Amino acid sequence: MAVACPICNKPVKPTDINDHIDSGCTTLIFDPSTPIVPPQPQPSTQNGAAIPASQPQKRSASSFFTPTPKRQITDPGPKAHTPISNMTMRPKTLDDVCGQELVGTNGVLRSLIESDRVPSMILWGASGTGKTTIARCIAQVVGSRFIELNATSSGVQECKKLFQEAANDLQLTGRKTIIFCDEIHRFNKAQQDVFLRPVEAGTITLIGATTENPSFKVANALLSRCRTFTLRSLGTEDIVDILRRARKVEESVYPPSPLIDDEMMSYLARFSDGDARTALNLLELALSLTLREGMTQETMKQSLTKTLVYDRAGDQHYDTISAFHKSVRGNDPDAALYYLARMIQSGEDPLFIARRMVVIASEDVGLADNTLLPLATATYTATQQIGLPEARIPLAHCAVALCLAPKSTRAYRGLNNAFAALREPGVASLPVPLHLRNAPTRLMRDLGFGAEYKYPPNYKDGKVRQQYLPDELVGRTFLETRDLGTVVDHDYEMKDVPT
CATH class of the missing domain: 1.10.8 (Helicase, Ruva Protein; domain 3)
Known part of the structure; x- marks a missing residue:
């Protein structure tokens, strides 16, 4: 009787399976003419009585060697022509991986791989940078069982089943299991938590791939158990x-x-x-x-397709709008127009851009030019009413006007100063002065609410001497007198000095 080797699928006696795997699947192969007996559950007894068929039965050792070809990577055989971007073009060794120093000759990750100390890890990088390729190369180098999952189509129950298979395989053959989870950021926190115990126990080595910032998209408990490696965009x-x-x-x-x-x-x-x-x-x-x-x-x-590489739900979305905002703040209309065109060309929601410009009009231009806020809100309305492609024109108009406008962050900084004061002990609960309180009922008036309040419009030039802050904050100021900061940029000061 023979069983199928879980690696090479050749017939091997159950007693020889470990030695066969240790030899690299080259020795102790059973006579091929002998039929392979499929794994059968072994009957067992309890207190001398047979366990009914309806109850779960223990599996024999040979049953754990059932191969799982649907999840394992196999070399593709001869077939009709398929797209050149499929797995046939993927590098088979780390030496063939392009543009990633992590797995280069002196790379940190490569040294861990070659010393067989592969940790659970998160590979963070943009699409097409080689995350899946590197994971498959790692599995080949270390000779581990390799299973691929995709977070968009895999569930918790499937993961738990794989963890059990990995534990059985490790116990019976000593072979480790690498689980590669693509788009791991699409798992929610509860789904990511199922990886904690097997990763902590060393039952599996997890390689998670994500295009999103792991700090925001991967649960902290899982992130602390994994090394994070950042892959750069290819040159x-x-x-x-x-x-x-x-x-x-x-x-x-x-x-x-x-x-x-x-x-x-x-x-x-x-x-x-x-x-x-x-x-x-x-x-x-x-x-x-x-x-x-x-x-x-x-x-x-x-x-060829003219759409730029841009993920409206990912880091590109936030990075590009951030670059646009900072270009406007820095009075650079050329850069602002570049990022504006890049977002429009890539299908960004124009109302998202218009909303950001409304914020810029108050946060960065602010009190230096109060006409920019009405312009920004009008731009939002125009964009909403006419849509693209025509809306690109008022968007550009507003963006350039914001760039060329003087800047003042007094109001923005003043609000932040007030929020900072509220974080001080007891400040957020200070009582409002009695004369400022509303008094809609007789009881409230009897308690002194609103008493001695001076209504400024009744006074000459609207000027009155009256306290508005709680007693404990009298004398505190939140709105500063300066429009901008006082730090000197020496690079700017030296820009006209000949070298």
Whole structure:
């Protein structure tokens, strides 16, 4: 009788399975002509009586070796042509990974991998930077069982089942299990918490991949049990190297064409904005266009998608609006227009941009020019009423006006000073002076509410001597006299000095 090896699927005697795996699946292979007996539950007894079939039965040791091919990565066999951006183009070794120093010759992550000290980790990086590729290479190097999950389609029960399988495999064969969870930020806190115990116990090694900032999207308890590695967006040369490799692989399907030269490769790499997956998709589209009669490079470029790489729900969304706001605050209309155009081109909600400009009109321009707040609110209304593409014009009008306007943060800073005072012990609960309190009832009037209040419009020039702050805050000021700060930027002071 033989069982199937969970790694190579070859027949092996149950008593030889550990030695077979230790040999790299090269020895102790059972006679192939002997049929493989599928795992059967072993009957057991309790107090001399057979356990009824309706009750759960213990599994034999051989039953734990049932392979799980639907989750394991296998080498693709011969098949019809598929998109070049699929797994056949993925690097098979760490040496083939482009543009990530973490797994380079002297990379921190690589040294951990090669010393077989792979920790549970979070790989944080933009789309197409190689998170999945690195995870698969890690599994190959350390020889661990590798399981892929996607947070958009996996549930808690499936995860718990995998944890149990991993524990059984570790106990019976000593083989570790790596679970790669793509888009782990899409799991909520309760779902992420199911990983805590198996990660803490070392039952699994978790590799989570996310395009979102882990500080905000990964539960603190899980984050503290994992190392966070940041992957940078790939450079143009890195993308070009990947495209050249893909082009060579595809020569059997798409004959060499002068249209796909180094200049076109560089164009596609720049257009992909550091995303290798986008670059490969663009290359495949370009290769298909080479088969059309009369195609030119200019026509090909015009045929490619013009949408920029931009995630309206991710870090790009926040980073770009932040850059826009800071460009306006810094009086740089050229940068502000660049980021405005980038957001509009990428499909950002124009009302989101208009709302931010209403805030800028008060936060940054403020008291220096009170006409900018009405302009910003009018821009919001215009954007709401006419929509894109026409709304881009009032958006640009308002953005440039905000850039060129004088700036004052007095009101904004004054409010922040008041909030700071409220954080002091007892300040938030100070009683309102009696003469400022409303007195709608006779009882309240008898208690002195509103007594001795001076109504300023009844007095000459509206001027009265009257206390408005609680007694404990008399003399405190929150609104400062200066519009802006006093720190001197020496880089700005030296900008006109010849070098």
